[in-house]
Amino acid sequence: MLYIIGLGLGDERDITLRGLDAVKKCEKEKLYGKPIILADREMVEEKVDNILSEAHGSDVAFLVVGDPFGATTHTDLVVRAKTLGVDVKVVHNASVMNAIGICGLQLYRYGETVSIPFFTKTWRPDSFYEKIQRNRNLGLHTLCLLDIRVKEPTLESLCRGRKQYEPPRYMTINTAIEQLLEIEQKHGESAYDEDTDCVGFARLGSEDRMIVAGTMRQLRIVDFGKPLHCLVIVGKTHPVEEEMLEFYKIGSENSEQKGKGIA
Amino acid sequence: MLYIIGLGLGDERDITLRGLDAVKKCEKEKLYGKPIILADREMVEEKVDNILSEAHGSDVAFLVVGDPFGATTHTDLVVRAKTLGVDVKVVHNASVMNAIGICGLQLYRYGETVSIPFFTKTWRPDSFYEKIQRNRNLGLHTLCLLDIRVKEPTLESLCRGRKQYEPPRYMTINTAIEQLLEIEQKHGESAYDEDTDCVGFARLGSEDRMIVAGTMRQLRIVDFGKPLHCLVIVGKTHPVEEEMLEFYKIGSENSEQKGKGIA
Known part of the structure; x- marks a missing residue:
C-alpha cells in the first residue's frame, strides 16, 4: 500500500490523526518515530520505481507538504502506482x-x-x-x-x-x-x-x-x-x-x- | 481565545494534532473528551454573542467541517470576534x-x-x-x-x-x-x-x-x-x-x- 499523506501548512503538528495512523503503519519514515527519506523532485520524478516496488510488499507513506494534489508531480506518482497495481490511499490536508x-x-x-x-x-x-x-x-x-x-x-x-x-x-x-x-x-x-x-x-x-x-x-x-x-x-x-x-x-x-x- | 478549527472531510480522525491540542485546552466540547454544543446556522448567525462572551474569559473552540473559511458564516464570526476584542486562532484543514x-x-x-x-x-x-x-x-x-x-x-x-x-x-x-x-x-x-x-x-x-x-x-x-x-x-x-x-x-x-x- 502506498499512502500519500498531506502534512498541511505549518509544522509536524498539522498532520491529521488519520495521517498519523497511516504513518505509524509504515516502514519508511522519521519524525513520528520512523526513519524518513527526504525525497526531492528528482527522486520523485526519476526514481519513483524504487518507492513503488517497496509499496508492493509493505506499507510506504509518502509525506507531502500541504495537500497531496497541489502539484502535478503527485498526480503522476498515483498514475504510476495504479499502473503497477499498487494500492493507493490518500490523506487530505489543508493547502494554500x-x-x-x-x-x-x-x-x-x-x-x-x-x-x-x-x-x-x-x-x-x-x-x-x-x-x-x-x-x-x-x-x-x-x-x-x-x-x-x-x-x-x-x-x-x-x-x-x-x-x-x-x-x-x-x-x-x-x-x-x-x-x-x-x-x-x-x-x-x-x-x-x-x-x-x-x-x-x-x-x-x-x-x-x-x-x-x-x-x-x-x-x-x-x-x-x-x-x-x-x-x-x-x-x-x-x-x-x-x-x-x-x-x-x-x-x-x-x-x-x-x-x-x-x- | 476563540479557536476556529477545521475538522477536515471524513470523520473525527481527520482533525490535525494542532487542532486537537486546541480542543483539549478548551472548555466547551464533546468527542475528544469534552462536552460539545451543536451549533446550527441559526445559532451561529443569531446567538453568536453567547459564544463570543464565553471566549472573552476562557478558551472556546468552534469546530467546523472542512476548512474554517469555506463559508461566509465563519468569516462573519471572525469579524464579530475581532470587533469585540476577542483573540482568534484558526486551525486549517482540508476542504472540498x-x-x-x-x-x-x-x-x-x-x-x-x-x-x-x-x-x-x-x-x-x-x-x-x-x-x-x-x-x-x-x-x-x-x-x-x-x-x-x-x-x-x-x-x-x-x-x-x-x-x-x-x-x-x-x-x-x-x-x-x-x-x-x-x-x-x-x-x-x-x-x-x-x-x-x-x-x-x-x-x-x-x-x-x-x-x-x-x-x-x-x-x-x-x-x-x-x-x-x-x-x-x-x-x-x-x-x-x-x-x-x-x-x-x-x-x-x-x-x-x-x-x-x-x-
Missing part, C-alpha cells in the same frame, strides 16, 4: 488553495490561479498577465503562486554533465509585485496598477504567519520575512469581504503586520 | 475546494466555483449557467457545489411564526445534472450538453468515497449513494490530467465506482 480563505475573500470568487516565475535576463514569461486581466474583468480574485527554486541544477553543471545545484530561492511578495508592474508597463492594458488592492501572505498556517492587505505600491515595500509567500490580487468585493479585509489593512489597529491577530 | 484535486484535474485550472440550488416550482435560478459557460470558453474546469438544505423552516411555519423545519435534503449528482441540462435547454447556447465530460464525487475524504468520471448522460444515472455529493464539469485537459481521469472512467477496470481504488 483553501487556507487563503482566512483573509476573508470568498474562495468561490476566485478565477484561475496563476504562477509568477523568477525573471532572468533573457527569460521573462508573462502568460499570467492575460489571466489576471480576465479575472479582473470578471470581478474575480486571483491567487498568484510565487516561484520556488530548490535543487535547480546550475547552467554550468548541465553543460558539464556533473550535477551542481543553485542555492534555494523563494520569490518574495516584493519581487512578485516588481515583476507584475513591469509586465503591466510592457502591455499597458491596465489589467492592474500600483493602486490595485492586494493581500500578501507569508508562512500561511504557521504561528508567525503574516497577512497584510494594501495596494501594490504599499505591499511592494513591506518586509514579509521568511518564505513561503503568496499574493492575492483582489477583484470586486462584497461587504462581508471588505469588513474582514479591514483587519489586515496597512495601518489598521488590528492588522497582522507583525504576525499577530488571527493566527 | 482542494480535495477534488484527487481526480487529477489540476487545481490551478479551475475557473469560478458555482452553486446549484434546489429548484422549486416557482424558483429556478440559473446564474450558474453564465459562469460555467465562461469557464468552458476559457478551457477551465468548474466545481459545482450542490445544495444542502438543513434546518430550513417550512413555509407554513414562517407564516405562523412558530418554527418547524423541513426534513434535511442534500442534492445528488443526478439532480444537479437534471437541473443543469434543463437550464442548457432553456438558454440553448451550448455551454455544455449531455456529452460533456464530468467527474462526480461522493463522500470525499471518507473511506467509502466514490469518484466516477463520465459524460453528463452517463453520470445522470449513476447511484452515488449517501451525501455529500459534488460535481466537476471538465474543461480542456492536459495529458497528465487525462491519464489520471482514465482510472475513474465508467467501465474502467480501475474505476472507483464502488468506492475502491484510491481511498
Whole structure:
C-alpha cells in the first residue's frame, strides 16, 4: 500500500490523526518515530520505481507538504502506482488553495490561479498577465503562486554533465509585485496598477504567519520575512469581504503586520 | 481565545494534532473528551454573542467541517470576534475546494466555483449557467457545489411564526445534472450538453468515497449513494490530467465506482 499523506501548512503538528495512523503503519519514515527519506523532485520524478516496488510488499507513506494534489508531480506518482497495481490511499490536508480563505475573500470568487516565475535576463514569461486581466474583468480574485527554486541544477553543471545545484530561492511578495508592474508597463492594458488592492501572505498556517492587505505600491515595500509567500490580487468585493479585509489593512489597529491577530 | 478549527472531510480522525491540542485546552466540547454544543446556522448567525462572551474569559473552540473559511458564516464570526476584542486562532484543514484535486484535474485550472440550488416550482435560478459557460470558453474546469438544505423552516411555519423545519435534503449528482441540462435547454447556447465530460464525487475524504468520471448522460444515472455529493464539469485537459481521469472512467477496470481504488 502506498499512502500519500498531506502534512498541511505549518509544522509536524498539522498532520491529521488519520495521517498519523497511516504513518505509524509504515516502514519508511522519521519524525513520528520512523526513519524518513527526504525525497526531492528528482527522486520523485526519476526514481519513483524504487518507492513503488517497496509499496508492493509493505506499507510506504509518502509525506507531502500541504495537500497531496497541489502539484502535478503527485498526480503522476498515483498514475504510476495504479499502473503497477499498487494500492493507493490518500490523506487530505489543508493547502494554500483553501487556507487563503482566512483573509476573508470568498474562495468561490476566485478565477484561475496563476504562477509568477523568477525573471532572468533573457527569460521573462508573462502568460499570467492575460489571466489576471480576465479575472479582473470578471470581478474575480486571483491567487498568484510565487516561484520556488530548490535543487535547480546550475547552467554550468548541465553543460558539464556533473550535477551542481543553485542555492534555494523563494520569490518574495516584493519581487512578485516588481515583476507584475513591469509586465503591466510592457502591455499597458491596465489589467492592474500600483493602486490595485492586494493581500500578501507569508508562512500561511504557521504561528508567525503574516497577512497584510494594501495596494501594490504599499505591499511592494513591506518586509514579509521568511518564505513561503503568496499574493492575492483582489477583484470586486462584497461587504462581508471588505469588513474582514479591514483587519489586515496597512495601518489598521488590528492588522497582522507583525504576525499577530488571527493566527 | 476563540479557536476556529477545521475538522477536515471524513470523520473525527481527520482533525490535525494542532487542532486537537486546541480542543483539549478548551472548555466547551464533546468527542475528544469534552462536552460539545451543536451549533446550527441559526445559532451561529443569531446567538453568536453567547459564544463570543464565553471566549472573552476562557478558551472556546468552534469546530467546523472542512476548512474554517469555506463559508461566509465563519468569516462573519471572525469579524464579530475581532470587533469585540476577542483573540482568534484558526486551525486549517482540508476542504472540498482542494480535495477534488484527487481526480487529477489540476487545481490551478479551475475557473469560478458555482452553486446549484434546489429548484422549486416557482424558483429556478440559473446564474450558474453564465459562469460555467465562461469557464468552458476559457478551457477551465468548474466545481459545482450542490445544495444542502438543513434546518430550513417550512413555509407554513414562517407564516405562523412558530418554527418547524423541513426534513434535511442534500442534492445528488443526478439532480444537479437534471437541473443543469434543463437550464442548457432553456438558454440553448451550448455551454455544455449531455456529452460533456464530468467527474462526480461522493463522500470525499471518507473511506467509502466514490469518484466516477463520465459524460453528463452517463453520470445522470449513476447511484452515488449517501451525501455529500459534488460535481466537476471538465474543461480542456492536459495529458497528465487525462491519464489520471482514465482510472475513474465508467467501465474502467480501475474505476472507483464502488468506492475502491484510491481511498
